[in-house]
Amino acid sequence: MLRKKFTHYFIALFGALFLLSAQAEQAAVKLGNVTILATGGTIAGSGATSTTTVGYTAATVGVQQLIAAVPELAKVANVKGEQVFQIASESMTNEHWLTLGKRVNALLAQNDVDGIVITHGTDTMEETAYFLNLVVKSKKPVVLVGAMRPSTALSADGPINLYNAVLLAASxxxxxxxxxxxxxxQIHSARDVSKTNTSTPDAFKTSELGMIGYIQGNKPFFYRVSTRKHTTETEFDIANLQSLPQVDIVYGYANMNTVALDAFVANGAKGIIHAGTGDGSVAAKVKPGLVAARKKGTLIVRASRVGQGILARNGEANDDELDFVVSDTLNAQKARILLMLALTKTNDSKAIQRMFYTY
Structure with missing residues (x-):
């Protein structure tokens, strides 16, 4: 009888220990809640054959199909999906950015959302990422991800990229x-990353300043962070914005003329990014056009077509005298984004120059 009681006691004890262990394990693997916002792009593209890696059709696969194609996502996060747009990213507009930014902020304000992943075409991914870097009002992770090969291709890079992005957003x-x-x-900061190749899977680089980390073995590893202010630290608020000021880019080249510049200004451009040669040099034939545009009230930002390096103020042009702004290390396409947002706050060139040195 005593032996039977001890047997029941030990069975109950081991059962309780097993239950506690299972509960502890379940608590240890509590997953974050990640919402995937799909916008189209190559990651949602399809080709005629499994070897079609160029000449495919972008933005044909919906967000639920993307999620279903990577069942391993369930191991790293509780995932939900929304189809925000279904476009190739070269067709991304200011209006798309405002819609996306507002949706991201609304979701991140919810207690049941721990991070956001945005699937995006690679052509303008760096621009969308930088725009969001300036307007998102949360410290929760926001990760943009895409693919250089369509979903139907052999060795398609979309599934592993999506898995890594969700893992990162949940961390x-x-x-x-x-x-x-x-x-x-690889993990890159939105401010500094660029697409550097037309078609290879390793197209995204932070060439000069370097990526901020790796994803390996189901874990993100960070090695540096950008010192420039972002997200909750910026002065930009898009909550009530319905549009952004028109800002255009004029590209520098040998034998350049003012035809494009004059057309942009005549069409109502509030700002011009001059992507000059070298250190943002201004050709002799172009300088009078830029000066005239500035006198009419158009903000002029000198950037460089080179892609790396600091744009020296008062270097290739007397920016103080001409009342120009310089882009610091931002490339022309990102300088355009910052200038658009800056112009929603002020028309003062000195204040805008401060923003370029801050963000």
Whole structure:
């Protein structure tokens, strides 16, 4: 009888220990809640054959199909999906950005959302990422991801990129890092990353300043962060914005003329990014056009077509005298985004120059 009681006692004890262990394990693997906002692009593209890696059709696969194609996502996060747009990213507009930014802010304000992943075409991914880096009002992770090969291709890079992006967005390590781009097992800051190749899977690079981390073994590893202010630290608020000021880019080249510049100004451009040669040099034939545009009230920002380096103020032009702004290390396409947002706050060139040195 005593032996039977001890047997029941030990069975009950081991059962209780097993239950506690299971509960502890379940608590240890509590998953974050990640919403995937799909916008189209190559990651949602399809080709005629499994070897079609160029000449495919972008934005044909819906968000639920993208999620279903990577069942491993369930191991790293509780995932929901929304189809925000279904476009190739070269067709991204200011209006798309405002819609996307407002939706991201609305979701991140919810207690049941821990991070956001945005699937996006690669052509303008760096621009969308930088725009969001300036207007998102949360420290929760926002990760943009895409693919260089369509979903139907052999060795399609979309599924692993999506898995890594969700893993990153669900991680505590990514909190407060600003908006990021996750491609080819690498983590890049939105401010500094660029697409550097037309078609290879390793197209995204932060060439000079370097990526901020890797994703390996189901874990993000961070090695540096950008010192420039972003997200919750910026002065930009799009909550009530319905449009952005018109800002256009004029590209510098040998034998350049003012035809494009004059057309942009005549069409109502509030700002011009001059992507000059070298250190933002201004050709002799073009300088009078820029000066005239500035006198009419159009903001002029000198950038460079080179892609790397600091744009020296009062270097290739007397910016103080001409009342120009310089882009610091921002490329022309990102300088355009910052100038558009800056113009929603002020028309003062000195204040806008401060913003270029801040963000």
């Amino acid at each position: 505590q390590e990514a909190v407060g890092k600003g908006v990021m781009v996750a491609m080819a097992d």
